[in-house]
Amino acid sequence: MEKTSMFSIHEGKPIRCKAAVSRKPGEALVIEEIHVDPPQAYEVRIKIICTSLCHTDVSFSKIDSGPLARFPRILGHEAVGVIESIGEHVNGFQQGDVVLPVFHPHCEECRDCKSSKSNWCARFADDFLSNTRRYGMTSRFKDSFGEDIYHFLFVSSFSEYTVVDIAHLVKISPDIPVDKAALLSCGVSTGIGAAWKVANVEKGSTVAVFGLGAVGLAVGEGARLRGAGKIIGVDLNPEKFELGKKFGFTDFINSTLCGENKISEVCYLISYTLSHI
Ligand SMILES: [Zn+2]
Ligand SMILES: [Zn+2]
Secondary structure (H helix, E strand, O other), X not given: OOOOHHHHXXXXXXXXXXXXXXXXXXXXXXXXXXXXXXXXXXXXXXXXXXXXXXXXXXXXXXXXXXXXXXXXXXXXXXEEEEEEEEOOOOOOOOOOOEEEEOOOOOOOOOHHHHOOOOOOOOOOOOOOOOOEOOOEOOOOEEOOOOOEEEOOOOOOOOEOEEEEEHHHEEEOOOOOOHHHHHHHHOHHHHHHHHHHHHOOOOOOOEEEEEOOOHHHHHHHHHHHHOOOOEEEEEEOOOHHHHHHHHOOOOEEEEHHHOOXXXXXXXXXXXXXXXXXX
């Protein structure tokens, strides 16, 4: 993607743009004009060019009590953006870079970030309630009345512009189609990581995946990459089965057709036969 000077005309100043704001629990998002402050140290301001909807966004839009119920809020955490401007002490990123904001932090310095056995950043990962990673409840968003708007998972991609800490940022090739790259922010990485890292699927093993949504399909892909022998998809919707084949699923169970049999028993039978159900 070509880098042009248009990315710097607002540098150091707030940007006025539109965002989909979650005003009240359970209510539809409202498209509003907002102000997005410039990035502070270790932050970048991003122009969002593609964002997708994860079910976690839907869940959080409905929470009506407790510390997770925060309104007004800008949801969204699967996205691709282009860096518009950078704050101080930002190394490795520059204006015009195509980036993937990710909700899970990676400080690159702590013991866990350096270990291949963990991705649970010991420095940052325990705080998932703040607005900004290094500035607590300080918000970079204001509505047209000058009131703060809450961030979401340090990304808030349902906005034309957002501010993200570099601990939540990955630079990607500008050649990757952005609608596919956006899914790497959450759904695909969650699914592949579950098979590859968490379950540590071994070559030739049998894997059963319950629910073939974005995450479930990515679990199948992760199991395929790890050399699983059988990858069984369990879902109520048979239309998912054709799609599942593209992600490495070898067998399918429609759980509504299993009668009195437990799903685990059907999976067990499949793991020792070549038949498909
Ligand atoms: Zn870390
Ligand atoms: Zn998600």
